[in-house]
Amino acid sequence: MFKQFIGWKFILVTIAVAIIAATIWFVSNLSAKIQDEERKKVATWVEAYRELLKSGSDANLNLATEIVTTNTTIPLIQTDAAGNIVDSRNLDTTKISQNPTLLQEQLLSFKRQHPPFIIEIDAKNKVYNYVYYGDSLILKQIKYYPYIQLLVVALFIGAVLFGLSSTNRATQNLVWVGLAKETAHQLGTPLSSIEAWLEILRENEANVPFVNELTKDVDRLKLITDRFSKIGSVPKLEQKDIIRQIEDMAAYIRRRAPQKVQIGVHTAETELPVMISAPLFDWVIENLLKNALDSMEGKGNIDITIENHPAVVTVDIADTGKGISKMNLDKIFRPGFSTKKRGWGLGLSLAKRIIEDYHKGRLSVKNSELNKGTTFRIILRK
Structure with a gap:
């Protein structure tokens, strides 16, 4: 079982996962480094702002002014002790003017992202401002x-x-x-x-x-030849009584089935015209009935239920055979897949193609349970 997974698909998926993990790890480290650098820049900006407030020497003042004015990437919001916004930098002033609440929303976002820096405005009266900052566009x-x-x-x-x-x-x-x-x-x-x-x-x-x-027997072989010849070409659909078609095919299989197998057709309708290709549709029904016979191993029931709905007709073919394992449910319609020792694995694949490609309907497994049976459902548009 393990060997089935050691293939080129598994190797490709493993390589892809490794590349994804390495990329996320590298970018996370890079983001952390840039985030640390931006915090240092904000700290330098705050120190320069403090120097401006102290109004020291001209040299220090010029340097502080240059540091304060050169920050054009990191968004900042300055508030007083009461939380009122007194200044902001590097934010979209156009959007803020159109939506006054946007500045408050940005402030709340900055508070969640990083702790604030404190600026002493008046040491004597203990007046302080707070500087909040967010990630730069490059970091985002x-x-x-x-x-x-x-x-x-x-x-x-x-x-x-x-x-x-x-x-x-x-x-x-x-x-x-x-x-x-x-x-x-x-x-x-x-x-x-x-x-x-x-x-x-x-x-x-x-x-x-x-x-x-x-x-x-020759006529039967001619019918089979006709069916094969229609594969690959667009068949001509004709209005046929689907109940009669299914009953005829059920009678044909019934004559060839073991005596302990009962095949019944159930419907509330007396006639149900549907556009089908009769030879190809018969082939589908025959194939499903033969599969049901094979799964029952000589005894059991096959019930064909035909129901008329406003837009579609459904045909359910239920048997009391050995059922289909969940592992095989997704494989049974694949060309070449077969659980039979001598099966080619073409029957269900061709049946699905006939119903879905030629009749624009649907063929699927309605339900299946091991040792209890399987129900196939055909849906045809009226």
Whole structure:
């Protein structure tokens, strides 16, 4: 089980997680260093402001003035002891003039971010002001940069994976379509030959009984060939009574099912016309019924419930077989996946393609429980 995870996908995910962790760690350290530098700058600004208030020597005054005026990046708000704003710097004055409450909101934000610096205005009367500051624009950009980068990378990876998935799905479709058409082509030649031999055998009246039985099998093979030939091309949808279609197919499977298997069709309607391709739709029903038979191992019930809704028709095919494990529920419609020893894993994949691509409906597992059974649901638009 562990070996399944040691693949290129797991390695790529591990590398991606490592890069993300390293990026966040590096940016966090860088942000902390810049934040510390900005605090030192604010402390220097506060000291220079104090020098201006003392009005000392001209040299000190000029130096203090230069320090105070050169801070153009770190936003500051100065308040008195009562919390009234007396000064602000490096804030968007246009937005503040349009929204007077914005300055108070910024002050509350600064109080949450950093502790204030205290400026002594009047030592004798113990008058103090408080300087609050916030992060500079550069620091904010650095903090949010890794998350924006990760979002862009995630979107890019998602787009690439979606493209690869679509390409892979299209390639698989081409393979299955080519296989189906080639199968139909290969069956056509021997069928024509068998039909000719049957006509010769029919000339002898003694051969008529078994010739008639052989003719039924040939007709069945012709129907299968016709189904394969329609894969890959857009089928012509015709209005058919879906109840009659399902009852005919149920009767066909019933004749070939073990005696201990009961197949029932349940509906409150007498007739229900729906636009379908009859040969392909019959193929879907036949495939689902045969899968149900295989899962029951010779005994049990298969119940087909047809319901008429305002916009759609639903067909539920429920069996009392061995069910599908949760691990396999997401895999059963994948081409090539099969739990049978001799299965090709094409039946459910083609059935889903027929219902969803050709009939614009939906085929899904309504519910399944191990050792109790499975219910497949078909939804067709009316």
